[in-house]
Every structure is written in structure tokens, then in C-alpha cells.
Amino acid sequence: MNVRIDVLAVNGKPCSFRYRRRWYTVTGIQDMWRDVGEWWTGEGEKTFWRVACREKMFELYWDAKLEQWFMYKVWD
Numbered sequence: 599m600n601v602r603i604d605v606l607a608v609n610g611k612p613c614s615f616r617y618r619r620r621w622y623t624v625t626g627i628q629d630m631w632r633d634v635g636e637w638w639t640g641e642g643e644k645t646f647w648r649v650a651c652r653e654k655m656f657e658l659y660w661d662a663k664l665e666q667w668f669m670y671k672v673w674d
Contacts, residue, residue, distance in 0.1 A: 599668075599669055599670055599671060599672070600668050600669070600670065601617075601668060601669045602666055602667070602668055602669075603615050603616060603617050603658065603667050603668060603669045604616040604667070605658065605660075605667040607660075607667075610645075610660075611627065611647070612624050612627075612647050612649060612658055612667070615656075615658060615667070615669075617656070617669055617672075622651040622652075622653075622654075622656070623651060623652070624649045624650070624651060625650050625651055625652060626649065626650040627647060627648070627649055627650075628648040628649065628650055628655070629646075629647075629648040630645065630646065630647050630648070631645075631646050632644070632645050632646070633646065633659075640663075641663070642661055642662045642663020642664065643662045643663070644659045644660065644661050644662070645659060645660045645662070646658070646659045646670065647659065647660075654672060654673055654674055655672075655673040656669065656671065656672055656673070657669075657670040657671035657672075658670060
């Protein structure tokens with residue numbers, strides 16, 4: 599998916615985010631991991647967060663090279 603999103607983070611952890619013009623509040627963090635990506639092609643490190651919100655589960659990531667947050671996956 600890799601859609602750029604706005605995220606409010608505290609100490610690097612996502613607390614809320616805007617996706618498709620709607621704000622979601624993170625109610626729990628299920629998992630976090632880092633991926634160095636294809637470093638040989640210049641891709642930066644990404645920090646992934648699997649988060650729970652009231653309605654759904656989401657996977658977001660912070661791209662350290664681009665210094666931006668992205669939506670990676672949505673579970674209905």
C-alpha cells in the first residue's frame with residue numbers, strides 16, 4: 599500500500615494518525631520491528647508498527663531516509 603500518512607508520535611511511538619481524511623487513536627501496540635530494506639539500492643531503514651485502534655488493526659512504518667510515515671496494511 600505505502601500511502602503517506604500524518605502521525606502524532608510520542609517518543610517515536612505512534613499515538614494517533616490520519617488515514618483517508620479520518621483520525622484514528624492507537625489503543626494498543628501489537629508489535630514493532632525494523633527492516634533495513636534494500637540498502638544496496640539506497641533504501642532507508644523502516645520501523646514498522648502493528649497497532650490496534652477501536653475499529654481495526656493497522657501496520658504503519660516510519661521511513662528514516664524519507665523522514666515520513668506510511669500506511670502499509672489495514673485489517674478490517
